[in-house]
Amino acid sequence: MLQEKRQILQNYSNDLIFRLKDLHVNFDKTNIYPRDEKFQSAIFDSDKKKIFSTLKSQNVSLDDVIYLSGNQIHFIKEPESYYLGSKYVIIEIPDDNIWFENIKYKMILGFLLAFLFMIVIGYFISKLFLRPMRDALHLLDRFIKDTTHELNTPVTAIITNIEMIDKDLLDEKLAKKINRIEIGAKTISNIYEDLTFITLNNQILSNNEEINLSNILKQRVDFFNSIATMKKIEFETYIKDDIFIFCDTKKISKLIDNLLSNAIKYNKIGGTIKVVLTKNSLSIEDTGKGISQENLDNLFDRYTRFDKSVGGFGIGLNIVSLIAKEYDFKIEVSSQIDVGTKVKIRW
Incomplete structure (x- = not known):
């Protein structure tokens, strides 16, 4: 930003020095300090003491060429001669922040473009990496559905036939065996119904x-x-x-x-x-x-x-x-x- 403003300030300083020279030569005719609506200015002597100033900022450094003081930009130049006793000429213009607004919008636009690019790339990469897992889950889902479908007929047949057996006519040992088969069949039937309910969401x-x-x-x-x-x-x-x-x-x-x-x-x-x-x-x-x-x-x-x-x-x-x-x-x-x-x- 300062580099962009340097040439403008250089031109302003040359214009001011020219006016100071004219005032120095014709001081007996006029003694009005030159002013300009485009900038403010000040002159300092060789001891860095202020001769005259229209600056808005009071923080002045004569050791730098161009710098930012608060929201004001200062440019320091030394005239070829000590016009009106001045060794240093200071030009002051306000920092309008236009450069910052431009950079800010460029940063936001760049961030949004980069973010959009990363989302698109991330989407395709995630699909690529998740495809094996998705295929495995699909196969598992199909396996569960096929298995539960195949289990239904034999389990139902076992339970139906067991319920038709009159256990009172069986001896104790055989009745216990039939009872164990019934318990196992009912357990499988309950698991089958749970899996069917889950797979159908x-x-x-x-x-x-x-x-x-x-x-x-x-x-x-x-x-x-x-x-x-x-x-x-x-x-x-x-x-x-x-x-x-x-x-x-x-x-x-x-x-x-x-x-x-x-x-x-x-x-x-x-x-x-x-x-x-x-x-x-x-x-x-x-x-x-x-x-x-x-x-x-x-x-x-x-x-x-x-x-x-x-x-x-x-x-x-x-x-x-x-x-x-x-x-x-x-x-x-x-x-x-x-x-x-x-x-x-x-x-």
């Missing part, structure tokens, strides 16, 4: 209707009773009759199944599961390991597991959360370590 169309929640809850407790028996877990049910709710039968069954499955999975051997159904709520309480307070906030996150010793995919409670959000159910969870966990659904 909760896009299953809801066939909402008035359903008897009391009957459905009793059926689901009976379904899981054989699995609970393997861990010597007993159900304590307090189910009020004829509680009706407007929702999809499959989805409310899936919600109940995941809560009961977790209550069995994380319960202790010989524990109990308390199931209570009232007009506006369903609560399932176990006597298991419990959940720490810091883990309760992430309880419904997908693939979250706090106990690695127990099997599972970490998707059961996430499905419960998705179904609850769809029907505007409120979920309340309270838990104590080594005491148990209680999950309450309100509507």
Whole structure:
């Protein structure tokens, strides 16, 4: 900026020195100090004492040629002769900041262009690097969908045929074996339904209707009773009759199944599961390991597991959360370590 102003100031100083020379020669005719609306000026003697000044800035340095003082630009020049006793001539013009505005806009424009360029490059690079991961996830998704589809028929066939067997006609050893097969088949069936729900991203169309929640809850407790028996877990049910709710039968069954499955999975051997159904709520309480307070906030996150010793995919409670959000159910969870966990659904 100073370099750009130097030539202008040089011209102003030459003009002033010419006028000083004229005043010096004709001082007996006129003694008016030369002024100009384009600049301010001052003259100093050889001892650097001010002779006369119209400068706005009082901070004057005679050791530099050109410098910035506040918002004023000063230019120092020495005349070839001591006109009016002056050894130093100072020219002053305001710093109009136009140069800074130009640079500022150039910087902003350059930054925006560079930022846009980096976004475009970053987009293509990220696509390039994420393509293998995206392809792998696509293959995994297809594998899960194909696997769950293939599992449906044999699992359904196993459960249907087991339910048709009259266990009272079997001897004790064979009845135990059949019971183990039933438990395994039901476990696989529950996992299949969870995976189907997740892979469809909760896009299953809801066939909402008035359903008897009391009957459905009793059926689901009976379904899981054989699995609970393997861990010597007993159900304590307090189910009020004829509680009706407007929702999809499959989805409310899936919600109940995941809560009961977790209550069995994380319960202790010989524990109990308390199931209570009232007009506006369903609560399932176990006597298991419990959940720490810091883990309760992430309880419904997908693939979250706090106990690695127990099997599972970490998707059961996430499905419960998705179904609850769809029907505007409120979920309340309270838990104590080594005491148990209680999950309450309100509507």
